Every structure is written in C-alpha cells, then in structure tokens.
Amino acid sequence: MSAHASNAYVPKSRLAKWFESRLPLVGLVHSSFVAYPVPRNLNYFWTFGAILSAFLGIQIITGVWLAMHYEPSAKGAFDSVEHIMRDVNYGWLLRYMHANGASMFFVAVYVHIFRALYYGSYKAPREVLYILGVVIYLLMMATAFLGYTLPWGQMSFWGATVITNILAAIPVVGDTIQSLLWGGYSVGNPTVNRFFSLHFLLPWMIAGVVVLHVWALHVTGQNNPAGIPIKSSKDAVPFTPYATVKDVFATVVFMILFAWFVFYQPNYLGHADNYVPANPAVTPAHIVPEWYFLPFYAILRAVPDKLGGVILMFSAVVILAFAPWLDTSRVRSANYRPIYRQFFWVFVAVCFLLGWLGAKPPEGGYVVASQICTAYYFAHFLIVMPLCGLYETPTKLPGSILESVTGPGKQVSGAGMPVGAAAAPTTKG
C-alpha cells in the first residue's frame, strides 16, 4: 500500500518550509500523531488515553464557562450554582456536563490504570511514563475533591471538613497545611474562595503533566496486549489513520454513556444531600465522598487510628508508583501469566468491594470486611507481585506482534509501517 506517508514530515509550501526551519512544530505533531508507529494488535483498552484527553478538554471548557457565572463565597456559592441551573442559557447543560464529566473522567482513568496493571505497561522502559500517570491521577483526585466542595452543599461542606481534618493528622506540618487551606479556624468563606482558585489552577497542571506523559509515551512507544516490543515494520501501523479513527470511534461510543448520565441521570452519581445548602450546625447522617474515592475512604476508615488511616490511604495511591519494581516478572502482559492473571482479577474485585464498603457506615461487619480488603489490596502489591514473578511459569510468548495476531508462519496482506519507521520510533520529540 502506498497510502502511508513516509516517516518524516517534509514541508511542501514555501511558508511551511520557512516556519518549519524556525519552529518544527508541524513536524513534531506529525511525528507524534501521524507517522508515530502503533502496535497493530492494540485492543479497545488502548483507546482510553484518547478518551481521557477528550474529557480533560470537556472539563476545562465547561469549567471555564461555569466560572464566568459562579460566585466563590460561602454566602453566594449555592445560589450561584442554582442561578446557573435556572437562569443561564444552557447552564444546566454546562453544569451537568462538568459534574458528570468528572465521574466519566474517573471511569476512564480507572479503566486506563487497570489496563496498565493487566498488560504490565508500567515495566521497563515505561516506568517514568507510568509514574507520570500516577501523578496525573493524584492531581485529578485533588481537583475533583476541590470541585466537589464548590456548590457548597452539605456534602461539600462536610466533605471539606473531613478531608482537611485528615490533613491535620500529618505530623509537624499538618496544622499549618490545615489552616492554610481553611484560611481561618474552620471551613468557611475563605475556604471556598481558595478552593475555587486551586480548582481552577490544578487542571492546567494536569494538562502540563499530560504533555510530559504523552512525550514519555512517544519516546518509549506503546505497550500492547502481547507485551512484546515492535520488532519489524509489520508489527506496526502508522498512528494516522489507524489509531486515530479507532480512538475517535471509541471516544464517540464513550460519549453515549456520558450523554446518558448528563441528560437522563444527571444526579445519579452525586448525593441528594448536596442540594441542601451547607450548614455547619447540622452534620449529615452519613458523610460519604464521591463514588470514585470510595475505595480509599474504606481504607481510611479500616484503621482505628487517624494517622494510621491517613498513611494507609495515601500509601494506597503511592504504592501504584512502585509497581515497576515490585513486579519481578520479565513478562509484561498478563495474557501470558496464568497465575498473576487470576490474582489480577481478584484484585479488581477487591477494589470494587472496597468501593462498596466505602459507601457503608463504618460499623460491625463492614469494618472487618474493609480491613480484610485493605490487607489484600496491599498484599497484591507487596506479596503477590514480587512472588508471582519469581515462581510463576509464563506461557510461551509469540515471536512477534504480527505473530500474536496471525499465528506463527502466516502472512498478512499489506505491510504495516514503512521499513525503518518502526525501528526508530523516537526520531522526533
């Protein structure tokens, strides 16, 4: 097929040549999103990066518009949100897109993270790429928490109270951090004001780390379901049009789910209590975070000691960053790891179970179950990952990505990439 562009971008017009010799921006984009070699065996779990970029865009655009109408004060926040819902043209659409967009962002990021864990995408040479992803996830959590406080309903207020009190448990600097966030001696007007400022700031930091994440990706190349590197041009296809069209298709399908929640279940993922204006004198019966924090909330409450709970909760996220070194297996993809694969699905089930437990009151059997699940969560990283790699016998890996698709010895019509492209995926950027 001659349809494939050659590997490098060659400016054609005089203007393009003039510009490219001064700032090779078009060439950079071309090498990253057009000629970039993509393993030909990627499945739909690899489309979630594109879906996540789409949601970062949606959140920033709707968020900037909402900020034009929102009033960051304890007195005006709740009413200004209702003003957006009632009086701003399509304000209800902006707000429901933003609120449900946050949830969909987390749905996509969880699929993305579990995909990385299943296919061993964190292993060499992608450690930095993966750790940047963990950083993005942490920033997302902070942003989502700050955003949830802004409508200044009961859950906003009490969520902010619980979380800022948690931070106070940090030794030495805890109190300082807490009063800096509060802007006073309790959660109040200065708190909303600075949370709004931080909520506006963090997405741009996410966008910055996303650039690094994509940069690192384009240096190492993508992992793939077989977990073996691109060896010849036949193992890869150019990003455009093959990955582009697949990503666009998957994103549009995911938008159907998003639209369903925005238009028909806009409050399903939220809490009814957050439609009650914040009241420092009345504590809600159950203070529960948004669904995407529930597993960590369960871990926090599984420990009777406050500081211990805080340490464990943060460790649950931070431990993700150590996966590249905790996993001792040489085989990346769990497709070829019969034992680890089963442990992986148990781990997924435990995460769901923790999420369910996080929504339950911290009493009786729920606490015991949370403790068992928390222990298993950490055991997965600290025991299963190192030992599985040492004692498991992986099944035979395919000779190449092409072979993993076609079976050994078969031929496929049409070469994937022009020769040379796949062997040097890092020519630019």
Add this chain to the structure above:
Amino acid sequence: MRAKSLIAAALAAALIGLSPASAEDGHAPNPPRQQWSYAGVFGRFDQAQLQRGFQVYKEVCSACHSMRLVSFRNLAEAGGPGYSAAQVKALAASYQVKDGPNDAGDMFDRPGRPADRFPPPFPNDQAAAAANGGKAPPDFSVLAKARTYERGFPWFIFDAMPFVGYSEQGVDYIHALLVGYEDPPKGFEVPDGGHYNKYFPGHIIAMPKPISDGQVTYPKDAKGNPVVPETVDQYSKDVSAFMAWAAEPHMMARKALGFRVILFLIVLSGLLYYVKKKIWARVGGEVHGLQPELHKTY
C-alpha cells in the same frame, strides 16, 4: 473461569455476611413507588398537575415553606405549569415584595413583578425557626432533589440503566412523607412537639400533618365534579410533581435535547465503525478483545 467464580464467591460472601449490619439503620420503610408522567426518557410534566400542585403550595405549604430560588416568571416558561404571561403578572402583583432603598434611603413594599422571586413567609431563618418550634421549615426550591432514600444493592445499579432507570426517589419520598402521618405503634413514645410519620427517618418529625382531605378546592369539570379526587394522596402527588418541576425547571428541555444528542451519537458511532473497518482492511483488519491470541480470525 476460576477468576469469575472467585469474584462471585467474594460478592456472595459480602452479601451474606454483611447485609444484617444495615438493618439497624433502615427502620423507616421504603416509600412506595408512584407513577410520574415525567419519569423516563420521554417523560413530560403534566401541566394540569403542576398547576394543581402550585395551588396546593400556594394555599397550604407556602404559609411556612419558602421557595426563594423560583421566580414568578418561571411559571410561564416552557416546560413548566404553562400559565400565561398575563396570569403570572396578576399573580405576582398579588404579592408584596420588599424593595429599596429608594431615593430617600427607605426600604418599601411594592406589588410583585414577574421577575421577582417568591417572597419568603418569614423574614429570615431565625424567625422561621422561632415560629416553627425551633427548626426552620426547609426551602422548597430544590427540595425534591435534596431528598432521597437508599435503594441498596443491587437495585442502585438498575436505577442507572435505560428503561428500568429510576430517578424519582426524592419525589416518591416527599409523597410518602405527606401520606405517612399515622398513629404511633403501641409503646412508641412521641415527644412533645414531635409527630409520628411512617416514612420519616426515625419516625419523629417536627412538621404536624400539613394537609387533610378536601382542604384544597380543585378546579371542576363541566358537571361540577373535581377533575381529580380532593384527597391527601392526590394533593401529595400534585405538590410533589410541582416540587420536581421547581427543582429542575429545564427538565423537559434536558430530556428532549438528550434524545437528539444520543441518537446523533449512535448514528455517528455506527458510521465511524464502518469507516474504521474500511481503513483497517488496508492492513488486513484489526484484532479485538482482551486476549488477541485467542481471536486468530485471519
């Protein structure tokens, strides 16, 4: 297979071992589910019902409950009770609204205008609390979205889904609360200033039974009979529907737009699927699934 059975076993263990723990929490029975004209994908508010509900609010509830985020003009807007602009103007004018300060620096009362919000029955929360046994009656503006009840596993999963979805928990709860006043069971102590309600969490509610049969006179049909029964059950349904609208005045616009958006996305994704298939055919097609080595179809 083994992974699946492990997950199933874990879930089963969780359900068997843990469900009794919630029994202590849920002593109020779940509100009975009602039929609402505005439920579901094609749901629309029943204008006549919203008008009756507004009548109940105006004649009964508004004595104590404010509705501070709703403006008179909203009553004439599309997707609402469908009053005419003239009706709303007349209605607004029947209220006195505090305005000012004027050029002399004085606050003054004037007849309401459609752009005004519903004036509250009490000047502030403290006055409302003082007049109502120590607790201010909640504002009606978003109350239908601020109330709910827990559906529990697995129902909450079905509630999110198309066709079996359920998002009217709040209105069902309000309706149940209004019809839930009854004599306390034997041995149940109701403290002074409290009232027994079957559906209120903890059963003791500060609000006395707010409405009784025949209290509000509904519009009559040609034969002189009320169009719907003048019962507490009917009043409750109507005022709950009205509160659902007050909490979400653009609901009908939302559902109508959503239908078009989702239809568009389905068609677009169908087209994109075939575009993608055609493009990938150039390199011999693509692989699907978690374990591509199990899908060697070409």
